[in-house]
Amino acid sequence: METLSENRCFGGTQGVYRHRSDACACDMTFGLFLPAEAADGPVPVLWFLSGLTCTHENAMTKAGAQAWAADQGIALVFPDTSPRGDDVPDDEAYDLGQGAGFYIDATQAPWDEHFKMWTYVADELPGLIAQAFPLDMDRQGVTGHSMGGHGALTMAMALPGRFRSVSAFAPICHPTASDWGRKQFAAYWGDETGWGPHDATLLMQESGFDGPMLIDTGTDDQFADLLGTEHLAQAMAARRQEGQIRLQKGYDHSYFFIASFIEDHIAFHAEALYA
């Protein structure tokens, strides 16, 4: 693993690292914020899964998350959103191929050689950072934005016991019924076999999440129709899932929205991680 940069940040360190990924068969880059407390021993971990077009860098530089993670003594992991490189397939559309991994494992050519973001984020990267950094992998939470909110919700529900808390900003809630989902699932998987375990609304109907859940979405989100928040809200209420969906008046899909509520989300995860 190679260190690309390390910057002092809120008394801790914001690092960027590159490593060879077996899952994605290419080099992958991620960001990791370690609070000052990591110098004394393992700290809890909050994953931030990013949205379409993002790399590891967007949330790391624009969400303002480190201020609050430093306050709470929590590490932040910022994975990339897809495999990358000249020999990795891509598509002209912003929502397919590089930058649009959708946190699933592709089975269809040309995507199946590299697009294994589920395995990468669920298995490979946790194993790597657990070995390399002072992280308490028994205390993990997960959050994300848009496509990354979909990733956070599906991982939290499909991997019971892995995460103590899950939150999301403007998540794609019901991808099997959205153009943000059907298009990519069809391309990466070919048919509808196995779509269910990667749809937050269907997972909520099926099993829910054993812990608290916090979702924020703006009332002025320009992608409201693609997010399908109403489907997850219905399913959460029907299951009586512990948690809340907040519709934030006037906010849109941007990082200004994320930054405005990241303090709440990190405090929410801290309460679960330190319980």
Added chain:
Amino acid sequence: METLSENRCFGGTQGVYRHRSDACACDMTFGLFLPAEAADGPVPVLWFLSGLTCTHENAMTKAGAQAWAADQGIALVFPDTSPRGDDVPDDEAYDLGQGAGFYIDATQAPWDEHFKMWTYVADELPGLIAQAFPLDMDRQGVTGHSMGGHGALTMAMALPGRFRSVSAFAPICHPTASDWGRKQFAAYWGDETGWGPHDATLLMQESGFDGPMLIDTGTDDQFADLLGTEHLAQAMAARRQEGQIRLQKGYDHSYFFIASFIEDHIAFHAEALYA
């Protein structure tokens, strides 16, 4: 003036606007954050002048300033750092031409037609925003980063009575004795006439600032030699200027450094602006 974007942010609005600039003879773009309080009447103003290579966008998206400006009910202005456009002269170097206006008015060709950033930031833009937005121009503070720290310090001292408080992150403190300064002043001005009023250390020796001053610079700043912090520190102490220079252990020149201390700076300005 054209609205390029407006996003809800910490209960207020982060806008981006474009207008024709007479000073720079081109279109100019700036960011303006208005806190919720602006709906009820004029609010104090804090200017953030950015560094080399930056546009209006860097500090607006990476400094994390809106969180604290919203807390304090203060507006933030993020000007661009130079004129822009295909018909605006440029240079291959990152530190000359577009993105490197240095907050001075050029007199030498080919720069003299557009590079009037002193007039733009000191006169034209304040007049424009005072008319267009609910801003209390009797309560202004100024801060900046690197080249923008130079801009903030020189404007604060060269325009007595304009600003109630001045701060800076890793400012260029003594440009007439630095390669970040001599190169640009020579290109834009040709000879050394008039350099003095645009050098913070010389202005401090000459007159100082009638108000509090806060400067943060990292002990691991990779550009320490170019900043010349020691010269301004000496001049401040010799003058007994009200203020402080803090050397922050382990921090470098990045936005992670700015984000780590922006809360302090905005609280510092708020104290002066609400005094």
